[in-house]
Amino acid sequence: MKVFFDTNVLIDIALRSDEYPHSMKVVNEVMERSGVSPWVSAISLNNIEYIISNLGQRQKAYRLLRFIRDRFSIIPFRKSVFVKALNSGGPDFEDAIQMACADELSMDYIITRNTDHFRESEVPALTPTKFLEKWNVGEFDSTTSVPFLDLKAQHHLVYNEIDNRITDIIANTAFILGRHVEEFEKRFAELQGSKYCIGVSSGTDALHIALMALGIESGDAVIVPTNTFIATAEAVSICGAEPIFVDCDEYCNIDVEKLQMSLSAMSNELRARLKAVIPVHLYGQPANMNEIMALAEEYEFKVVEDCCQAHLARYDDRLVGNFGEFGAFSFYPGKNLGAYGEAGALVTNDKELYQRAKMLRQHGEMERYHHQVIGHNYRMEAFQGAVLSTKLTYLNEWTEKRQANARIYNELLRDIASVETPLELEKTYCVYHIYLVQTEGRDDLKKYLSEKGVATALHYPVPLHLQEAYRHLGYKEGHFPVAEAAAKRILSLPMFPELTERQIQYVVEMIANYFTENKYE
């Protein structure tokens, strides 16, 4: 919940806490509760300084300003805000500006002593007393809907720093690559435990560059799991190579036994064409990398890890992306580390591959306009580097919160026999990009949850070998029974770091209600 404070409520604290105890209490509650963030308009800051200083409390004014600097997000006074305030015709121009600020950043509530001045506000305005009364009776805690993902919940932590960085990019007109992308590459390589990182334009492009750097081309074959997002196989197809699908195991990742069977049953012709395998650490659960790497050695193929859903995931105490030749990451907005648009990265520990991938990212050039090979335009935008550098600071914390949420789900779902919770492979640290359950009657449950305000998703409803785009490869229903059965039973529940325990309880209560009403149990 994003709460916007009018100047007067903050001044009350520094000057008249005895006269306005509710102002003190409401700010205190917003500070103390998780999931609630305090916001203020930039225009309030100079007024706070003027008023409190003129009342003989200059030191206090600056103490309050430092407190705001450290604990609040500040909404800039942009021209868009000014114009909106000017057009509003409200009784007080300063309040009109505050109203426009609160609206611009989609605040949930404005807290002010003079609600009359905020009557035209699209954001509901409440007095401190009214706000506390509502909070006291649990009005803000009641959950009647749970989104699948809530990207707005991260705004408070990152908004001002991202705003500063974006202003820097605009001021310096350095829109492609540049220092924000370089900073991100350096820090992401460190965090992911890799020697090198190359920021690119998307996760799909990261996979494509990795395959290009490994020399995959027309006529080659690359093994991919059938239960994954299409980008994994598309990267192979874009290279002109043929994707060879393998079924998944009970962890929904590539089945290593079936991979081995597939390898040993391959004709000599196909084995000669096989150049690589792309294991996917799907949903944030690492694939069985020790066994895959052993097969890579035996059958002499390269490994590109698809880590697009597995930032900071570990297998056998080693971060994913460091087993194969490359680790490919996506920073699609909803990912565990999400950009404000499309972005991706490759990590590697091989200097030669790093240089080659870097060259391919920028039209095959090392030196400007001197092209060594045919490359592509896969550069990361500076804006995305700025967003990712800012958000990177919180990735460990967010990952731990995802894990904690998964534990709560596991615990609460334990007594619902019709629902299977996700399995974790031994020796893995799962990062729960997606919390996926399996159940019979999945479509009915999904519909029921939607009616009860719980958003869910399917990852993925059709395995790749049955997709129209790959019909030409000749796969049929029944080829990969585990993936096909899973596709009919899987359901992704809401999962994001800021998901509250109450929201998880609501989701599980609704699932339990569904099974009670439908007498499955």
Add this chain to the structure above:
Amino acid sequence: METLKYTTKIKGENLTIPEHILERLDKRAKIEVVFRPIRRRSPTGPKIDQVIREIEKQMDEEFPNLRGPIGKELANLAGISRDIKGNMRKYTDKEILGMARMKKYLEKGEIIESLF
């Protein structure tokens, strides 16, 4: 000789003149005795810590589901109305803001120039 002022306590019928004053008296000195109640300088209202405790108590009673202390960081920022400069207490925040802005313009001479 300059006028010397001091305060002293009256015990019974005796009024004591302190040593350091007596040392400075000469033959032409006049002594005027003015009785005036002493204005106590120590604050009469509660201290800020007490105010915070009072707020906590009041809020806990009013909002039982939001019970809890005021955070230390916030408590350190708190002020009470008697600390506001006496002559400013009667004005609202908006009026003070207006005055502050006016003062700033006057300092720059902008208002005066605009009047002519």
